[in-house]
Amino acid sequence: MKTIKIDIINRFVLILAACFLSQVSSGQDLESYIQEAQQNNPDIQAVELRYNIAEEKVNESNTLPNTEVSAGYFISEPETRTGAQKARFSVKQMIPWFGTFSAREEYATSMAEADYVKLAISKRKLALSISEKYYQLYALQAKQTILDENIELLKTYEELALTSVEVANASAVDVLKLQIRQNELLQKKEVLQQAFIAKQSDFNTLLNKNKEASVTVVDSLFLPSKKMTSEVGNLNLHPELLQYDKLYESVASSEELNQKELQPNLGVGLDYIPVAERPDMNFTDNGKDIVMPMVSVSIPIFNSKYKSISKQNKLKQQEIKAQKEEQQNKLENALKATQSKLETARITYNTQQKNLQQAKDAEEILIKNYETGTIDFNDVLDIQELQLKFQLEQIEAIKEYYVQSANINYLTN
Template sequence: MRVLFITLFGLFSTGLSAQSLDSLKIEAIQNNPSVLASYHLFEAQLERVAQVNALPDPQLSAGVFIQPIETRVGPQVAKVSISQMFPWFGTLSARGDAAALQAEAAYAVFLNEKLTVTRNLEITYYEWLEWHESMTILQDDITLLERILNTAELQAEVGEASLADVLRLQIRIEDVKSNLNQLRNQEEVILTKLRSHLNRVDSITIQLEVVPIDSMDYFITWPVDSGIDNHPRISRFLSLRNSEISREEAAKKAGYPSIGLGLDYMFVNPRSDMSVPNSGQDAIMPMVSISLPIFRSKYNASIREAQLRQNAYDYQSQNEANAIRNEWEMVKFEWLYNLEEVRRLESNVDRASSTLRLLVSAYEADGADFNGVLEVEELLLKYRLEELSAKINLLKTKSQLNYLLGENIEK
């Protein structure tokens, strides 16, 4: 049923219009297996709160005397007892707090999964955009080369250009077409990766919205890192540490006596040998019991276990914070590097484009500087592809930054 729904959803969405990146994010969060798994684990952990917060089950017992016990008012033939144990004051609330904090840690795992899936989806979408724009750039280059080839063939017919020029242009066009064909084969690889993020079956066609790279906001102001300490990867261990504090408190209180309240009801038959006052009257006996936690080793071990786990989670939190700060600095370096690359390559593309226009016009006029035309054409293609790659890397870096800042999720 679920596969049928996803199939119909995919056919409906692709049949109407191409999907935007925002709609892909929503679909991924709703359908990605890792997100769904982490959310169900969080819900499962929530169920632990009710389990540990409950009182022990009351005890009900009944017995029949094989030989009735004679009493003054008659033979006692059976007894029914009911009792309820109550842990020391605050024990249940401490256990409940520990379970609730563990659920909070599970929720932090769920939030991190949402962030991770969103980041990976964005990066894959940007890879597809790079593929799409690269196809356009190569096709533009082929169109330009074919235009120059037509000029070269006309000039060769009248003896103003050599056949070697025509051959070099034909080889150059075939090389670019070969690169275009190889690039075309990469689309399915990217789309397969995208389907895995969306948990879609392979039979569904994905129609993606094409957003011009230059219209996307990849020039951002680098923020301060004050929000990193609130990342779910760190808050998870803080919640687990606080959970162990509550567990330590519960372990201490478990070492205190538990109090039990009960009631015995004894069935008494009337005496048959004589008449006495209250003959056959059943007996009722309230009871109070108390546990004696004299074997202290298990309680002390529980306390030490909770304390050691607190230390462990402290170290894990510090280690995760260090890892995130390292990722932060690496992302910042990549951002600055690609930002400088975009500026450099934009300038190179502008100059190469202007130069190539002049060279092509001169070549079409009198066949001048054929070698210069090919050299600048090759340089321009190289710079355009590198500029595209640098811009895509900036967008990927922005996705990494959003992940580290915990953005693009609804808590």
């Protein structure tokens, strides 16, 4: 069980962190947030408690049936040769068929392992949710930084426009247009700030902490130079598939237990009957108490119940096989779709990088034209708007790339 725990949970968290932490320039790292969430998230705690209950059921399985103790008093005392019987005391213990205890323990253990895989799945899904929201917060923060840079750029253009107005090379309308554009960018920044606060609240909810607690994310992320590759075969070790293997094993254990319970149950006991002495006679064993050891057998003659359980177990195993196959198909499709989105993000980023460079070249031409007094501030606004568009789309592409990378790691590690 300990080996399974390391492979299913810790391995995933370490791989997820290793894939992205090399890109971090500042801010709290993703791994620490994931660990904090796994320690504090109430849903994870509830799943862990269910697993602990399942583990405890292993101890519960190693118990004998209740010991039967009975006592009776003879109102009308039956007379025997050695005296009158006064009362009857009995004790009996039923013992399951050989191997029933081990079968019960195996069944309880298999159910506990199935619950542990569910815990692993919950932790992986939580880590994925944390990662996705982390990169969404990064994008919202990075976009605000880009807006700040563009606002400062517009202020520079505004100063140029004011200078041009003084020498009659531009009109006051150009200045107003630049100021209006600054107001629009300030509005967009405020909208992004509100979106960041809302997303921060969602993020803190996963960590089960104060919704208004500050969340620090990285300042910058870059696309790795190497293309991420993943094999569909890696899906075979995914917990969402392993859970069906564990469920299949639990049904097999259930059937083994069913076959043991189909066997007779043995019982051992003892009857004790106190006998009164006969006062008018003197002979050997006068008033001797009766002690009678007993052995009993409980035979399930009407065993249609156990046959029905066997049939149900076979059907359950067939159902689990079908469910596993369906889930594997879903995971394979999800992996292919995620890989496509990942490459789309890379293509978008590279395209916008080229566009941004061309927009900067156009900006340089406009600045040079200003030196000759022929600057067109409508062109300036157009170029600035294009630059902003390309920069925001680049950030969105980076965010999408890392979100899809997290999904790929969730599916294949």
